[in-house]
Amino acid sequence: MEGKQLQSLKNHAETLTRFIIRLTKFYEGLSSDIDNELQTLRGHLAGSPNYTLATVSINKLGTKLQNAHASTSEVVNKSIDDLETDVKAFQQKVAQSSGVQQNAAQLLVKLNQPAQDLFAVLALYRQATRFFAVNAQAASPKPANPQSEPEKNARHYHAILDELNLLIKNYARKRPDDEQLLTIQAKLAQGMQEEELLQSCVVIIRMIVQEAMSEASLSGKVIQSLHKSLGQVSQNVSQTIDLSKASFATRKASTAQMQAQLETMEDAVNHSESLESLKRQAQQYVKNVSSTLSERAQAEQDEQHELLKLLASMQGQLTRLQSQTQSYRKKLAEQIVSSQTDSLTRLPNRQAYNERIERAFALAENGNVKLALAVADIDLFKSINDRFGHAAGDKTLQVVSRHLRKNLSKDDFIARWGGEEFVMLLLGVDSSGLQKKLEALRASLADIPFKFKQEKVIISASFGGTCLKAGDTPDEVFNRADTNLYKAKRSGRNCVITDQETTL
Numbered sequence: 001m002e003g004k005q006l007q008s009l010k011n012h013a014e015t016l017t018r019f020i021i022r023l024t025k026f027y028e029g030l031s032s033d034i035d036n037e038l039q040t041l042r043g044h045l046a047g048s049p050n051y052t053l054a055t056v057s058i059n060k061l062g063t064k065l066q067n068a069h070a071s072t073s074e075v076v077n078k079s080i081d082d083l084e085t086d087v088k089a090f091q092q093k094v095a096q097s098s099g100v101q102q103n104a105a106q107l108l109v110k111l112n113q114p115a116q117d118l119f120a121v122l123a124l125y126r127q128a129t130r131f132f133a134v135n136a137q138a139a140s141p142k143p144a145n146p147q148s149e150p151e152k153n154a155r156h157y158h159a160i161l162d163e164l165n166l167l168i169k170n171y172a173r174k175r176p177d178d179e180q181l182l183t184i185q186a187k188l189a190q191g192m193q194e195e196e197l198l199q200s201c202v203v204i205i206r207m208i209v210q211e212a213m214s215e216a217s218l219s220g221k222v223i224q225s226l227h228k229s230l231g232q233v234s235q236n237v238s239q240t241i242d243l244s245k246a247s248f249a250t251r252k253a254s255t256a257q258m259q260a261q262l263e264t265m266e267d268a269v270n271h272s273e274s275l276e277s278l279k280r281q282a283q284q285y286v287k288n289v290s291s292t293l294s295e296r297a298q299a300e301q302d303e304q305h306e307l308l309k310l311l312a313s314m315q316g317q318l319t320r321l322q323s324q325t326q327s328y329r330k331k332l333a334e335q336i337v338s339s340q341t342d343s344l345t346r347l348p349n350r351q352a353y354n355e356r357i358e359r360a361f362a363l364a365e366n367g368n369v370k371l372a373l374a375v376a377d378i379d380l381f382k383s384i385n386d387r388f389g390h391a392a393g394d395k396t397l398q399v400v401s402r403h404l405r406k407n408l409s410k411d412d413f414i415a416r417w418g419g420e421e422f423v424m425l426l427l428g429v430d431s432s433g434l435q436k437k438l439e440a441l442r443a444s445l446a447d448i449p450f451k452f453k454q455e456k457v458i459i460s461a462s463f464g465g466t467c468l469k470a471g472d473t474p475d476e477v478f479n480r481a482d483t484n485l486y487k488a489k490r491s492g493r494n495c496v497i498t499d500q501e502t503t504l
C-alpha cells in the first residue's frame with residue numbers, strides 16, 4: 001500500500017475512533033451493563049487502538065443496544081398508558097368544569113399519537129404536569145353538603161330549644177310553683193318562635209343570676225346587720241360609762257359642797273356670839289344641806305332613769321341580734337341541706353355522701369361499729385327512657401329512691417351517686433347480714449308494680465356490697481362494692497353480689 005493511502009486510512013480510523021468515543025459518551029447512563037461495555041470499547045480504542053478487540057466489543061454493544069431499545073419502547077408505551085389513565089381519572093373528577101374537560105381532551109389526543117422519541121415523551125410529561133398543577137383546585141373535594149345560613153340558624157335554634165328545656169326542667173324542681181317558669185314550660189311544649197325563645201332565655205338567665213346573687217349576698221347582709229347591731233350595743237355601753245363618770249363627778253361635787261357647808265357650820269358653832277345667831281345659821285345650814293341632798297337625789301334619779309333606758313335599749317338590741325343569728329343559722333342550714341340534696345329524688349347527693357362517709361369511717365374506727373357499703377344500679381334504665389320517655393325515667397328514679405330509703409333503717413344512709421346509681425352506708429351489719437339486707441331490697445324492688453303507657457313494667461336493680469376492713473380508705477371500700485356491682489351486671493342483672501356470696 002502506498003504511503004499516502006496508508007496515511008489517509010490512518011486518518012479515517014482516527015476520525016472513526018473519535019466519533020465512536022463521543023457516541024459512547026452519549027449512550028452512557030442507559031444501563032450499567034451497556035456502560036461497562038462502552039468503557040471496554042473506549043479502552044480498546046484509546047492510545048494505540050486494538051481494532052480486533054474493538055470490533056468484538058462493538059458487536060456485543062450492538063446486541064445490547066437493540067435489547068435496550070426494545071425495553072425503552074416498552075417503558076415509553078407503559079408511561080404514556082399510565083399518563084392517559086391519570087388524565088381520564090382527573091377528567092371524571094372535574095366533570096362539571098367544561099374548560100378543564102376541554103384541556104384534558106386535547107392532552108388525551110396528544111397522548112394517543114405515536115411518540116417520536118424519548119424527548120417527545122418527556123415533553124408530554126411536562127405538559128401533563130402543568131395541566132394537573134393548573135387544574136388541581138377544580139378537582140379538590142368541596143366540603144360535603146355545605147350548610148346554608150337558614151339551615152345553620154335552624155340547627156342553632158333547635159340546640160337552644162333543647163338546652164332551654166333541660167335548664168327549665170332542672171330549675172322547675174327548685175321552684176315548682178313559679179308562674180313564669182310554668183308559662184315558659186307550657187309555651188315550649190307548644191313550640192316557640194325565635195323571638196319568644198330569646199325572651200324566655202333572658203327570663204331564665206335573670207332568675208338564675210338573681211338567685212345566685214341573693215345566695216351570695218345573704219352572708220354579706222347578715223354580717224352587715226350583725227355588725228350594725230353590735231356597733232349600737234357598743235355605743236350604748238360607752239354612753240353608760242360616760243354617764244357613770246358624770247354621775248360620779250356630780251356626787252363628788254355635792255359631797256364637797258356638803259363638806260364646805262359642814263365646815264361653815266362648825267365655824268359658826270365655835271364663833272357664834274349668841275344663841276339666836278347660831279340658831280339662824282343652823283337653819284341656813286339645814287336648808288343648804290337639804291337643798292344639796294335633794295339636788296343629789298334628783299341627779300341620782302335622772303341618772304338611774306337614763307341607765308335603765310340604756311339597759312332596755314341594749315336588751316332590745318341583744319334580742320334582735322339573737323334572733324338575727326338564729327335566722328341566719330337556719331338559712332345557712334337550709335342552704336347546706338339544699339346543696340347536699342338531689343333535686344329530683346330528694347335523696348342526699350354525692351357531696352353529702354362524701355361528708356357522711358368520713359363520719360361513718362370515724363364511727364366505725366373509734367366506736368368499733370361494723371360498717372358496710374353497697375352500690376345499687378337500676379337495670380337497663382336507658383330502655384325505660386327510650387320506650388316511655390324521660391319523664392317516665394324520672395318517675396322511676398323517684399319511686400326507686402323512695403322505696404330504698406323506706407326499706408333501710410334510720411341509721412343507714414343512702415345517697416344518689418349519679419344517674420341511676422345509689423350508694424348506701426349500712427351500720428352494724430356483718431357480711432351475711434349485708435347479703436340478706438341487700439337481697440331483701442332487691443326482691444322488694446322487683447315486686448313494685450310499675451305501669452307506663454298502659455304497659456306493666458318490671459323494674460329491677462343490681463347490687464354490689466362489701467364490708468369495711470381494717471386499713472380501708474373510703475375509695476377502696478367504694479371500689480370494692482362497685483366491682484361487685486359490675487359483676488352483678490355481668491351475671492345477668494337483678495342480683496346481689498357481696499364479697500362472699502351471690503344471690504338471685
Ligand SMILES: Nc1nc2c(ncn2[C@@H]2O[C@H](COP(=O)(O)OP(=O)(O)OP(=O)(O)O)[C@@H](O)[C@H]2O)c(=O)[nH]1
Nearest residue numbers: 377378379380381382383385390391393394419420
Ligand atoms: N330520665 C332520666 N334519665 C337519666 C337521668 N340520669 C341519667 N339518666 C339516663 O340513664 C341511662 C343510663 O344508661 P346506661 O348507663 O346505659 O345503663 P342502663 O341502661 O341502666 O344499663 P345497665 O346499667 O347496664 O343495666 C342513660 O340513658 C342516661 O341518660 C335522670 O336524671 N333522668
